[in-house]
Amino acid sequence: RLRLGTRGTLYSWSVVHAAPKGWSLPFVAAYVDLPEGVRVFAHMVGVDPASLVMDMPVEVCMAVLGTDETGTPVESYSFVPVREGDA
Numbered sequence: 001r002l003r004l005g006t007r008g009t010l011y012s013w014s015v016v017h018a019a020p021k022g023w024s025l026p027f028v029a030a031y032v033d034l035p036e037g038v039r040v041f042a043h044m045v046g047v048d049p050a051s052l053v054m055d056m057p058v059e060v061c062m063a064v065l066g067t068d069e070t071g072t073p074v075e076s077y078s079f080v081p082v083r084e085g086d087a
Contacts, residue, residue, distance in 0.1 A: 006060045007082065008034040015049050022074070023066035032058055032079050043078040057082040 013030035028044035030052075044052070045063040063078040 002036060004034050004036055004038060008032040008058055010052060010056045010058050011039060013044060013052055022068060030079060045078045046080055
């Protein structure tokens with residue numbers, strides 16, 4: 001079992017415009033490299049896609065990505081850019 005850190009670097013991303021009913025659109029889907037040698041796939045939240053750059057520092061957060069078929073919020077780990085001064 002490997003404990004993963006909460007920060008990483010942005011490897012790649014794409015803006016998604018089609019998703020299951022109830023998901024918030026558009027959203028940014030990204031690959032993030034963690035220092036433990038793991039690459040994870042997750043949403044980026046609260047970010048302008050035009051501001052993203054390769055290898056920028058990001059940190060994990062929890063975010064509501066949309067709702068399921070019953071209207072229940074779907075929450076998952078996501079990433080946000082590290083704010084200046086927090087790096």
